[in-house]
Structure formats: C-alpha cells, structure tokens
C-alpha cells in the first residue's frame with residue numbers, strides 16, 4: 001500500500017466563540033496512490049472544508065494531515081506554500097484561470113514558479129494539452145474558451161507540477177452534461193494511464209458514477225466509505 005493522504009483524527013470548528021459549527025468532526029481518511037475517490041454528502045456536510053484541510057489551504061483545530069508521511073499541519077506558512085506548489089494539484093468549481101494569460105501560460109505558470117527551465121516546460125505543456133485534447137487552443141485566452149474547455153485547462157494546470165495528487169472541489173458543478181462527461185473522461189484516463197490520484201467533492205451523480213470509492217460525509221463525519229461498482233470503469237478496464 002502506498003498511502004498518499006492520511007488525515008488523522010481531524011476536526012475543524014467554526015465560530016468557536018459564539019455558536020460552534022463542527023464542520024469536520026474527528027475524521028480519519030486514508031487515500032492510496034492511484035485512487036479515484038469521490039467525497040459526497042449534503043450541502044454543508046463539510047466536503048470543501050475537508051478538501052481545504054487536506055490541501056493545506058486551511059489548518060485543522062485538532063488532528064494531523066500527513067501527505068506521504070509528512071505532517072503538513074506542522075509546516076510554517078512559507079514552507080506550506082512551497083509544499084502545496086510542488087505536491088498538490090487543485091481544481092476548483094469556478095476554473096480560476098488567470099484571464100490575461102493564454103491557456104498555455106496558465107498551465108506553464110506553476111512550472112515557472114518552480115524554476116523549471118523553458119525546454120522542459122515546453123515539452124510538458126505540449127504533453128498536457130495533448131492529454132486534455134486541446135493542442136489547438138494553447139494560445140487562446142480563457143474568455144474565448146467554453147466552461148468545459150476552461151476546466152480541462154484547469155486540470156492541465158493542476159497536473160503541470162507533477163503533483164502527488166489532485167484535489168477537485170465540485171469540478172463539474174458549472175458544466176453542462178456534455179462538458180462534464182468530457183472532463184470526466186479525461187480525468188478517468190489520466191487516472192488509469194498515468195496513475196494520477198484524484199480526490200474530488202461532488203453532488204453530481206454523473207461524477208459519483210465514475211468514482212471507484214465513495215466517501216460520504218454528514219455533519220462533518222464520515223458515515224460511509226465504500227468501493228463503488230462502476231460499469232464504465234469495468235468496461236474501461238477491458
């Protein structure tokens with residue numbers, strides 16, 4: 001087993017001084033390399049909070065988050081920024097591309113920040129755009145792309161730094177069915193062929209059907225954690 005994420009006894013309480021909200025309540029979660037796991041649950045159940053804690057965007061009040069055995073809750077703010085940049089890919093509901101940069105520049109930026117040299121960046125960017133099937137759109141700005149295309153660029157950006165895993169918060173929430181399926185096809189392919197580990201939150205039944213593992217949160221607690229039987233995956237495995 002190769003544990004990538006180990007959230008250990010993690011809790012997050014908001015409004016501790018007034019009316020406390022236990023957004024995450026004593027959660028234990030292990031994610032192994034190569035998983036394609038969905039975090040589901042009603043609105044307000046804590047999905048975004050848990051992803052933010054695992055991604056080091058927020059700190060838990062109690063508990064630890066180990067990424068490849070390193071407890072990221074113990075890192076200083078600067079070290080955490082550097083760690084995130086090198087190890088975790090993020091995909092958000094609202095794409096979050098930088099509007100003045102082209103699609104290629106958006107994907108390349110993270111590699112520039114990492115000091116990766118241009119020739120290496122160029123090869124990686126070409127490869128990523130082939131994988132998201134958008135080699136013809138590299139020089140286009142986000143405003144000229146559809147929502148689905150923007151989200152595919154966001155996936156390429158998340159993968160640019162070869163992260164240990166990708167966290168995606170409601171990645172299909174703003175997409176029509178066709179774009180959502182297309183995005184899922186690409187994510188599934190990246191998972192199967194490149195062994196990219198994905199943990200994504202969703203309300204979207206289309207996404208849940210593609211997951212291999214479904215983790216259900218209710219009121220900040222994991223109430224079920226099951227291996228899914230996905231026909232699409234079975235077919236893709238043949």
Ligand SMILES: Nc1ncnc2c1ncn2[C@@H]1O[C@H](COP(=O)(O)OP(=O)(O)OP(=O)(O)O)[C@@H](O)[C@H]1O
Nearest residue numbers: 014015021023041042043044045046047048049050
């Ligand atoms: N910054 C905050 N301050 C106070 N309470 C918060 C804050 N962020 C989240 N909460 C509360 O924590 C709980 C969990 O919220 P969270 O956004 O993680 O849920 P979610 O499952 O992602 O919801 P949704 O599916 O609607 O996005 C909710 O009760 C929410 O109101």
